[in-house]
Amino acid sequence: DTAVSQTPKYLVTQMGNDKSIKCEQNLGHDTMYWYKQDSKKFLKIMFSYNNKELIINETVPNRFSPKSPDKAHLNLHINSLELGDSAVYFCASSRGRGGNEQFFGPGTRLTVL
Amino acid sequence: GNSVTQMEGPVTLSEEAFLTINCTYTATGYPSLFWYVQYPGEGLQLLLKATKADDKGSNKGFEATYRKETTSFHLEKGSVQVSDSAVYFCALAGLNAGNNRKLIWGLGTSLAVNP
Numbered sequence: 001d002t003a004v005s006q007t008p009k010y011l012v013t014q015m016g017n018d019k020s021i022k023c024e025q026n027l028g029h030d031t032m033y034w035y036k037q038d039s040k041k042f043l044k045i046m047f048s049y050n051n052k053e054l055i056i057n058e059t060v061p062n063r064f065s066p067k068s069p070d071k072a073h074l075n076l077h078i079n080s081l082e083l084g085d086s087a088v089y090f091c092a093s094s095r096g097r098g099g100n101e102q103f104f105g106p107g108t109r110l111t112v113l
Numbered sequence: 114g115n116s117v118t119q120m121e122g123p124v125t126l127s128e129e130a131f132l133t134i135n136c137t138y139t140a141t142g143y144p145s146l147f148w149y150v151q152y153p154g155e156g157l158q159l160l161l162k163a164t165k166a167d168d169k170g171s172n173k174g175f176e177a178t179y180r181k182e183t184t185s186f187h188l189e190k191g192s193v194q195v196s197d198s199a200v201y202f203c204a205l206a207g208l209n210a211g212n213n214r215k216l217i218w219g220l221g222t223s224l225a226v227n228p
Contacts, residue, residue: 004156040220041200041221041223042221043157043202043218043221045215045216045218048215090156090157092157096214097214098206098214098215098216099145099206099214099215099216100206101159101162102157102159102216103158103159104156104157105156106155106156107155107156
């Protein structure tokens with residue numbers, strides 16, 4: 001059973017489009033995260049939700065909007081995609097409000113043309 | 114504020130060589146420290162962790178000791194294998210402004226092990 005799953009694995013789209021990435025975890029964790037990893041492997045946290053409440057919201061363009069329908073799901077919607085949004089996006093989950101081991105999904109490679 | 118400084122890569126070693134990847138940190142209080150590994154094409158996974166000073170984390174032949182006096186958490190392995198080729202991230206669990214903990218990540222160190 002996959003612990004943290006993301007769909008799609010690859011996403012290729014044109015500039016200006018709107019796209020969503022979905023994440024689900026079956027670990028019973030109450031905190032979920034979105035990270036962006038650039039081509040140099042630099043990892044940047046974007047958002048974190050605890051029991052559907054937004055607890056970390058880093059400096060991210062407001063074209064990015066997370067949504068957590070329940071504590072097992074955290075989706076990421078991106079409006080008006082730009083070239084600089086091309087990256088690998090990772091979802092992760094953990095127990096508690098951060099600081100514990102985080103379990104990562106396999107990543108979604110987004111390419112904006 | 115909290116920060117993690119990790120040695121830059123890439124690091125290239127021959128099989129069975131000794132590995133050290135340096136990691137130092139600045140933090141208030143007593144953060145937990147972690148090493149994560151990212152194999153090619155995969156997400157990150159926890160390699161080892163330490164939660165207090167002088168703790169030693171170990172897994173898969175890798176070790177790291179939480180040294181408060183030198184604010185370091187260096188990763189070591191006595192004999193690397195080709196399968197250890199990956200990117201290694203040092204991280205600490207620090208408090209943010211809202212009193213929630215988040216992981217502060219190093220920049221990652223790429224390791225390539227040649228047969």
